[in-house]
Amino acid sequence: MSDATTPAPTPNKRSTTSILVAVLGFAATIGVGFYAGQWVRDRFFVPSAKLEQGDRYRADLRGDEPQLGPNDALVTVIEYSDFQCPFCAKVTDPLKDAMGTYEGDVRLIFKHYPLPGHNLAPPASQAAWAAHQQGKFWEMHDLLFGNQKKLDDKTFEAHAQQLGLDLAKFNADRTSDAAKAAIDSDYVSGGKAGATGTPYFLVNGRPYSGSLPAKQWREIFEYEREQARQLESQGTARAEVYGAMMKDAKAQRGGGGPGKAPSQRDDGPDPSKTYRVPLDARPQFGPDDALVTIVEFSDFQCPFCKRVNAALADVKQNYPNDVRIVFRQRPLAMHPQARVGARAMLAAHRQGKAWEMHDRLFQSPSDMSEETVKKHAQELGLDVAMFELDLAAAETEQMVKDDEAVANRLKSGGTPSFFVNGRFLSGAQPYEGFKTLIEEEKAKAQKLVDEGTPRGQVYDKIMADAEEKPGK
Structure with a gap:
């Protein structure tokens, strides 16, 4: 009669299994620890958002702006941004993180707002606009914000090649009068909407500014979504919610942007050069x-x-x-x-x-x-x-x-x-x-x-x- 007892694992097999279990357990611990730490940080260390509850303001939109999210979203975020602004770069991940929590209910519309003094921002905006003409705005958006120290023609072309764009069309578009007109249009829109700096947002017409953390964005989205749902419950079609909110919104919050539109500006100071700046016994x-x-x-x-x-x-x-x-x-x-x-x-x-x-x-x-x-x-x-x-x-x-x-x-x-x-x-x-x-x-x-x-x-x-x- 043969021995039917199952052979014990060899030492090598037992060792391999133990290591695999240990690695998986460690990875799970790290994962749980990360999310637990994130929850603790948001719960106890990130303050709640200051929810705007006053007037709504209407932004001038052309209809061809870059957009993330569906047209019938209950919450519309219009972002005025500057590719040379460090706080604009800082807000991108928290904003996308919060939008992921409300997928389908939030849309983001991007408007260019290159500030005076940010001389590299207008050409960067034109490069992003050119990429948008080939369906690659958000990819270019991420590359520009990820390489803020290199906003020059050579880098723009390298980004375009990386994205597989038609380079001749890209260069023609980014230097075109149409690109400059679109950026100027966005800048004028931002000035009317109340933007004096970047990043600046209208969330269902209500103004917010600065690089807010994801927790605060989620709170803002939740608040505005609930207000939008009230309109739905009263018979407003989902696709018409934003229009209904804008019907009574104010047309203007500000007196215009700080300075001339980008295409009308004189060349500003070159960061690579040294200029004569007097002190004159100032503080x-x-x-x-x-x-x-x-x-x-x-x-x-x-x-x-x-x-x-x-x-x-x-x-x-x-x-x-x-x-x-x-x-x-x-x-x-x-x-x-x-x-x-x-x-x-x-x-x-x-x-x-x-x-x-x-x-x-x-x-x-x-x-x-x-x-x-x-x-x-x-x-x-x-x-x-x-x-x-x-x-x-x-x-x-x-x-x-x-x-x-x-x-x-x-x-x-x-x-x-x-x-x-x-x-x-x-x-x-x-x-x-x-x-x-x-x-x-x-x-x-x-x-x-x-x-x-x-x-x-x-x-x-x-x-x-x-x-x-x-x-x-």
Whole structure:
């Protein structure tokens, strides 16, 4: 009689099985841990969205804009974006993540909004528009945002080849009058819709701005979807929900975009060149002999100027001896109280409290009346009578005008904008954007010192060879 007992696994088989089980178990643990961590982060560390419940606004649409999601979606998101804006790149993944949760119920319509000062953004928008003519907008969109440091003709062509586009048609389309007209049209639409910076959104006509996290997008979508469903329950066909919402929407929220439409702009500052930027005894943070000087043009009612302060705080902390920041005023016409804020900082500067006033103004940008800034002065321990005289002085107003004249000469139209040892850097950059340029300029400045230039004369030395203004 033969032995019917099943042979035990050989040591090698047992070892292989154990390893496979262990690997799968570890992978499952990692997966569960990732999603658990994401849930904990969203639940306890990401604040809830501030849901807009006021007026709805109607965006001007041509009907040929790039779109993700179905025409009969209950929630329509119109995005105004700039391919050179780091916050626009940052919002793409969270927005797509949230849309995935509401697949079929949300559509995204893309509108180009290249900001003044982002000189590489208009040609990038035209490249994306050209790709759209061959059905590859979103693929080009992702490549442009994934390579923001290389927005040039050579890179655009490389992207087009990677996507399998007809290169001759792509180049003809991206340089065409039709491309420029479409970008200008989007820009005008954004200005009417209330966009002053990017990214900016209308969600079923309600305004939101900034790189919101996925959790907040889901909350916004849920809120708007429920309102759309109420219209459905009252007999509105699904495909007509957005039109019904827009029927009573306001036609205009803003007075127009900041500056001219892209095709009408003069050439702005070239980030690779060095321009002559005077300091003129303006408020300064950091030592006189710093190797790197950052001249900032800012507006106290600009939300992006406020946002960039966190990155500048890191610059101050990490480069206490090598970087100084000089603040110059650039109050935009669309922010009527920003001019009072500008004069208030300069008046406080007379008493050595410019930066303390700067911080107060950015804490409450919606209230910058003369009464409010006088209250700030009192709380900061200033001589209030002297502050009031300086606030109203013609000399103070002239300083603001002089700052504006410098910004205009440099063709720096938007805020915030920066010149790092004379090299242009635009927008609410993250700390890494400043760090990269600071390190480059610090190395150049140190070379000048090593060759015999005193540290305190480095900036003057750089400015002596700098260009007066962009363009011809």
